[in-house]
Amino acid sequence: METTIEIKNLTKKFGEVIAINNVSLTIQPGAFLTLLGPSGCGKTTLLRCIAGLEDPDGGEIYIDDKLVFSYEKGISLPPGQRDLGLVFQNYALWPHMKVDKNITFALEIQKMPKEEMKERVKEALAEVQMEGYEDRYPREMSGGQQQRIALARMLAYSPKVFLMDEPLSNLDARLRMDMRSEIKRLHHVAKATTVYVTHDQVEALTMSTTIGIMKEGVLQQVDTPDRIYHYPANLFVADFIGNPKVNLLDGTIKGKNLIQIGDFTISMDTFAASGNKVVAVRPEDINILTDPDPEAVEFTTYSVLPAGADSTIIAKRGKIEITIKVMGISTIAMDQKIWLKFNSDTMNLYDKETGNLISS
């Protein structure tokens, strides 16, 4: 039942614009892969290519060893023959059909017996906790309910692959939280290989087993959420993931494991590199001391932004600005002197030219 998706050298152009640029990707059986990136990065196009709604201009796609698309061989199976389900951003429930008809549409095409169809509708609605809604029209339900029905419509014919195109972006913040756990649960139960598209990094980090980050049609990094967060492969990924944003500090290597940033130096593993580098340090990985410390650097607070569970502090030293995140409501005042302690284990070093992570 568990399905591998394999994408080889996929390219898709819209006129002169290259939406997907030579993307190769293997999605492991049962994985929850999230394609994450800013709008226009090609993530939705990639999803639509897998679904068969777009015809790529190069490359191959296999679903479970079955060749569903090959430019070189001129093969492209229609979406209905790829054994997958798709949940659209705007739900795409058919407005003229009641909930049960929406759900049975695919089953009727498969010519399933009436009794079995009824069973399936019941099961699917139960799975999304929408029992008893068979006779509603889509417009008679809230956005969150419509989204659940859209999920049920996909679950009912149990496809091997779940595809979801920003399914939560039209919901309000609270509902989005609920649906996140709901969808993660559905994936856990069904164990279907899932490809999920979003521009929301929290969604990606909380739900996925694997995240693929895209920029301008190119896959930047495919990794576990943990590695994406702690070892971003390049500056784009480092900058894109994390809220508040990662601190990127220009520095020059001054001997073994010593880096000069502005008028101070910090020590970290430099992997025998030399020249101009960029140091990335997450706001929550910096310690704030209110008293001088030989291992810490003096800064002056510029702005303090408490937000209940945590506080964000912006501090400056000359032209260097650093964002720090601390737990709880901070008691530090504005324009106060603080000492920042950098932890060499939690910092990453990037090449200034290529923007790539230096790891060994």
Add this chain to the structure above:
Amino acid sequence: MTTIDSTPSPNSQKFIAASRRFFRWLKTPHVVLSLIMLVVMFYMVVIPLYRMVVTTVTWQPRDLVTNPSAVVGELTIFHYVRMLTGTLGKIYMYTPLMHSMTIAIGATVLSLLIGGSLAWLVVRTDMPGRKLVNQLALIPYIMPSWTLAQAWLVFFKSTSLSGGTPGVYEFFFGVAPPTWLSYGPVPIIICSALHYYTFFFLFVSAALMSIDSSLEEAGDLMGASRWRILRKITLPLVIPAILSGFIMTFSKVLGTFGGPNILGTPVRYYVVATMIRGSMGVGDTADGFLLAIVLISFSIITIWINQRLIGTRKSYETIGGRGFMAQVSKLGSIKNILFVLSIIFQILVIVIPLGLLIWSSLMLQDGNFSLGNLSLQHWIGERGTIYNHGEPGVLLNPKIYRTAWNSIRLSLWTALFTALLGVVLGYAIVKGRGTRLSKLVEQLAYIPYVIPGIAFGAVYIAMFIKPLGPIPALYGTFTLLVVVSVAKHIPYSSRSGVSAMMQVGRELEEAGQISGADFWQRFRRIIFPLTSAGFVAGFLLTFITTMRELSLIILLVTPKTQVLASQTMFYIENGDGQMANIVILILIAITLVGNLIIGRFRGGSLKKGLGM
């Protein structure tokens, strides 16, 4: 020993892949439909135009009378020389062309003034009774275009010209009205404008409604005067709407036949439309076609210049959009006066003409407006009287019932095919958005829009007088009337089809694709149900416009395929004006009923169908 390599070479593999991709593209529903539509429109629009041009540059059998040495079918510029030079050119071409342009420009400008001011009063002022004025403003367009011309004659008919019977004016005042008031350009322009101002009214009021009045308020805050705001801010914003109205009105008036035939022909004030009919009537097909080509060229050139001047590319598109909270101009003390004037205007345009037609139909002898002359002879009179060449009254006349049935039949078929084409064109164009194929289909569908009605009819004589490919010679058949009416409606059906299809998000069809539905299942179960409300509305609208279409079919009807609209014209030309007036009244009654049904449908199910 040589061996034959059984694995295909890399080149042939590439060829197989490329041809697979090509056939997959070819099998895409919107591509298939686009190609079918291209073939249909090629047959319905392009080939007829081509044939028409060919006829004008080759010798016709009829030319043998004047040029015995000519060989039929060989190329010649004879027709062009004859029609464009010398006295004949002046009589047949230049004078009618001048007349046509005079009328078209005059009527368009007058329509703009009437329609534009009414729209402004209704949308942007605090005039009382705006709703009533708004509804009444649409009625003149529902009536056949030559209704007013016919009513005009009932009132201003003059005996000074050729004897005959007097109109109301002459009967009661004892003197004939001045000829320029009875016949010729002045009444033609007035009657056409009073019919076609509806376009301007609709376009301009839609545009005014969609203007965000904060734009005007911004000007207001900066201290601009009201006139300055109107001129500098409001007017530029409604220019595209005015242009749409201009193109539509101009090309309609240019090709209109009814009014000029009723009000111009008696004083030999010929326009191109009446000349075309004349030439065709005496068998000078090539000359008629030549005139039609000139008319089409003028229509296209004028539209082109207009779009150039204004610089709006998509100016023919109507402006829809949501109504903002429009700021309303306070008219102050004159608002009641303006309301009364609007109502008086509408009484003059609607009630009086209809009253005159009814009155005229009740007179035993034409031109005798005394009460003693009232009679139902023309409605329910016996056969074989001295009236109307012995024809029985309209309501007892089997010919009228046959004709009415033809009208209804024609309108139903036309409406059905037009609505179907609308769905197909809408799908092909919207799904292919951005591709050259889709653009080509959309542009080709626009062509009939710029071809004036009577010229379009002429085009169809050229097309189907002889068999062409798989299509038999259709001249004189009822089918031809349906074909020409459908073809002329293509621009409207494509536009309404596109807007209906735009309402259906592409995800709705894609969700069907994912579910494994083939195109026919998706069309039947998803696309058609979601666009059916637009389908019905388009159907009814076409039904009404076809019902009262005259210019388009006047060249193509035969006694067997006569419809109500053309029947009125034959009665008028036969001197049975009162019978004509009754037929006009019946036509109006049928279209009014149709219009009522439209109101029902638009309100009820459009929204429901879209799940809003």
